[in-house]
Amino acid sequence: MxxxxxxxxxxxxxxxxxxxxxxxxxxxxxxxxxxxxxxxxxxxxxxxxxxxxxxxxxxxxxxxxKTRMVLYPEEVKVSKSMQKVIRSGQFRLTKNKRFKAVIEHCSAVPRDGQEGTWITDDMKKAYLELHKKGFATSYEVWDEKELVGGLYGIDLGHIFCGESMFSLKANASKFAFIQMAKELEGKNYKLIDCQLYTDHLASLGAREIERTLFMKRLKGQN
Missing domain, CATH: 3.30.70.3550 (Leucyl/phenylalanyl-tRNA-protein transferase, N-terminal domain)
Structure with a gap:
């Protein structure tokens, strides 16, 4: 209809x-x-x-x-300040260790210009089910034993569809995003789908491409 x-x-x-x-x-x-x-x-x-x-x-x-915000993994930008953060060893990254905690934090952290959250209880249940089936993935950032940042999304095997990220300490979500991009580059992933433009994503190297090109990449075409 x-x-x-x-x-x-x-x-x-x-x-x-x-x-x-x-x-x-x-x-x-x-x-x-x-x-x-x-x-x-x-x-x-x-x-x-x-x-x-x-x-x-x-x-x-x-x-x-019509335009899609994406990151080609090999184009991720690591600023000098983030290089210093990575070298410091302050943060530690894990994968799929605390998926539920990551999505809960993503739904709870306030965002500029948003009064509420689009990550409803039904959405949480749906993505938790996808996680159990091996399609939804989380990356967790730790400062010693404290969960301080992370992100989650859908892994299609050649494209990672990012959904949301959070930071409880400065640079934690950037750390997760950069480290994920490096991992996916090593696995020859075509794209990280970031969906919509934000200055934060642009600062990390993401850019907008036409939907037609995105669909070609999604279908595995060059």
Missing amino acids: KEETTDGPIFFLSDQLYFPPVEQANSEGLLAVGGNLSSERLLLAYQSGIFPWFNDDAFLMWWSP
């Missing part, structure tokens, strides 16, 4: 496991609303270049913006 808007049709999803082509997203990148957060639907979304993003009191909304 679809509803006409001034910007084109918005698809309303049913229980059927389906998404319309990403080219049918509106100018803001909104492609469809409705459906559910089953593991199968979430995986289909990421594999199709689509991600969920919505507020607690809103419909499920599925997005595929």
